[in-house]
Amino acid sequence: EAGVVQSPRYKIIEKKQPVAFWCNPISGHNTLYWYRQNLGQGPELLIRYENEEAVDDSQLPKDRFSAERLKGVDSTLKIQPAELGDSAVYLCASSRERGGISSYEQYFGPGTRLTVT
Amino acid sequence: GQQVMQIPQYQHVQEGEDFTTYCNSSTTLSNIQWYKQRPGGHPVFLIQLVKSGEVKKQKRLTFQFGEAKKNSSLHITATQTTDVGTYFCLMKTSYDKVIFGPGTSLSVIP
Numbered sequence: 001e002a003g004v005v006q007s008p009r010y011k012i013i014e015k016k017q018p019v020a021f022w023c024n025p026i027s028g029h030n031t032l033y034w035y036r037q038n039l040g041q042g043p044e045l046l047i048r049y050e051n052e053e054a055v056d057d058s059q060l061p062k063d064r065f066s067a068e069r070l071k072g073v074d075s076t077l078k079i080q081p082a083e084l085g086d087s088a089v090y091l092c093a094s095s096r097e098r099g100g101i102s103s104y105e106q107y108f109g110p111g112t113r114l115t116v117t
Numbered sequence: 118g119q120q121v122m123q124i125p126q127y128q129h130v131q132e133g134e135d136f137t138t139y140c141n142s143s144t145t146l147s148n149i150q151w152y153k154q155r156p157g158g159h160p161v162f163l164i165q166l167v168k169s170g171e172v173k174k175q176k177r178l179t180f181q182f183g184e185a186k187k188n189s190s191l192h193i194t195a196t197q198t199t200d201v202g203t204y205f206c207l208m209k210t211s212y213d214k215v216i217f218g219p220g221t222s223l224s225v226i227p
Contacts, residue, residue: 043217044217045216045217048215055213061149091160101199103148105162106150106162109159110159
């Protein structure tokens with residue numbers, strides 16, 4: 001089974017430039033997550049999709065961040081314009097989520113390391 | 118709002134010693150998952166706990182969920198160098214929010 005695919009793996013941009021990250025989840029996983037992880041910290045959820053619907057985007061800085069998941073499969077996360085503080089690793093994860101008190105495990109991609117100069 | 122604590126932040130142990138990390142939530146949880154992240158890697162799922170007071174074991178790892186479903190612990194018996202990494206709890210609240218703890222970084226001295 002292929003894992004979660006992310007691209008690019010590394011990206012260096014100057015501040016105020018736009019940047020986009022792409023994620024292809026594991027086949028059959030209807031839930032997709034975008035996280036931001038700063039060095040030495042836990043992943044911070046930016047947005048969670050169930051199929052095409054964004055069910056939790058409360059932590060997404062909507063003034064500069066946007067995300068889409070067309071057709072409920074792969075997803076893109078965009079930052080425009082980027083700021084110095086956006087330097088971090090952006091992780092995508094997918095799972096076969098279900099409602100109720102139990103959850104399926106999340107499978108993470110390798111992440112995109114973003115450096116804003 | 119939801120507050121999540123994980124302690125300790127760092128732990129250095131001699132190989133063969135035990136290790137425990139604790140995760141605490143300010144609100145009752147639906148479930149808690151534990152993940153391990155090796156240096157330079159991505160989080161990898163270890164276990165999920167759902168029931169109050171639940172205890173699960175995986176070889177040298179023991180996971181517990183508190184009776185009030187607000188805290189959890191991960192205990193490693195006789196650590197090995199392969200245990201090195203950061204251990205995160207992932208909490209799912211009754212409001213369907215998903216929150217990672219800040220993590221405990223484990224170093225094992227051979």
